[in-house]
Amino acid sequence: MNRSGLAWGLFIGLVLVWGSSFMLMKIALQSFEAIQIGAMRLLFAAVAVLIISRKHFHEFRRADLGPLLLVALMGNSLPYILFPIAVAHVPSGVVGVANAMTPVFALLVGVLAFGRKLRRIQVGGVALGLLGAVLLISPWRAVVPGQEINPNYLLLAILAAGFYGVSINTIGSRLSHLSPRGITLFVMLLTVPMSLGILGVTQVWNTVRMEHFGPAIASLAFLGIVGTGIATVLFNRLIALTTPLMAASTTYLIPVVALAWGVGMGETILAHHLAGMVAIILGVYLVNKKA
Numbered sequence: 001m002n003r004s005g006l007a008w009g010l011f012i013g014l015v016l017v018w019g020s021s022f023m024l025m026k027i028a029l030q031s032f033e034a035i036q037i038g039a040m041r042l043l044f045a046a047v048a049v050l051i052i053s054r055k056h057f058h059e060f061r062r063a064d065l066g067p068l069l070l071v072a073l074m075g076n077s078l079p080y081i082l083f084p085i086a087v088a089h090v091p092s093g094v095v096g097v098a099n100a101m102t103p104v105f106a107l108l109v110g111v112l113a114f115g116r117k118l119r120r121i122q123v124g125g126v127a128l129g130l131l132g133a134v135l136l137i138s139p140w141r142a143v144v145p146g147q148e149i150n151p152n153y154l155l156l157a158i159l160a161a162g163f164y165g166v167s168i169n170t171i172g173s174r175l176s177h178l179s180p181r182g183i184t185l186f187v188m189l190l191t192v193p194m195s196l197g198i199l200g201v202t203q204v205w206n207t208v209r210m211e212h213f214g215p216a217i218a219s220l221a222f223l224g225i226v227g228t229g230i231a232t233v234l235f236n237r238l239i240a241l242t243t244p245l246m247a248a249s250t251t252y253l254i255p256v257v258a259l260a261w262g263v264g265m266g267e268t269i270l271a272h273h274l275a276g277m278v279a280i281i282l283g284v285y286l287v288n289k290k291a
Helices: 003-019 021-028 034-059 062-089 092-099 102-114 120-137 151-174 180-201 210-241 244-248 250-264 271-287
Strands: none
Touching: 003 021, 003 210, 003 250, 021 062, 021 092, 021 210, 021 250, 034 062, 034 180, 034 210, 062 092, 062 151, 062 180, 062 210, 092 120, 092 151, 092 250, 102 120, 102 151, 102 244, 102 250, 120 250, 120 271, 151 210, 151 244, 180 210, 210 244, 244 250, 250 271
């Protein structure tokens, strides 16, 4: 497979996996507290990455510790805690819109902090993709009759997307000399102390609800092993193959996958859903247009 084909294959695979994450968070919330979901997801991921990437310990350099800590915090620990909290209080579709803001933050952080040069057409692609995400979800429509959006919890989801923007640019600008597996190995191991601390402080062994424990722990295992561990390796590889902005553009299509899950559960596709999908796909095309 050529470089371009591999990049688009990774892009599509990541969208499918991460687009299912909000549904899995909802399932996990049946047995665990929101803050515990992020911690357990990272522990599952750390075990998986340690198994598949243990041969990359030799890549570690003390000079990389600062950027690795920043990616561990901004790209993993904080977002994986903030998103489940948001999903517990805000309709998951609206959280998907907030997640779709990641390319906007990647653009802003790249230009302001890392000196990246972007063409006008790419800026237009980011704007069009974000508009498509808003059209797709239509946050002004009630997802469930009587369910209101809590702006405070929505702000947490937007903040998490901003953290992703910092992490993506840090990987592309400061850690590009490391292999994708090496980056993922070091970052996931750095998240372990915080994750264990959260589970200890919240006393997960006393708060877990056993009625739906099986589906909940299975959802967390998938989120951690596939959606975080393996997917993070592939995501870092995508950054290496393309650009941080293209990698961030995976978030545009996450609401599309979430919509597909909704259709499978009997929801109806409306005109604004189709308009949103068209705008999103066109936005991704413009972001990655070379000429």
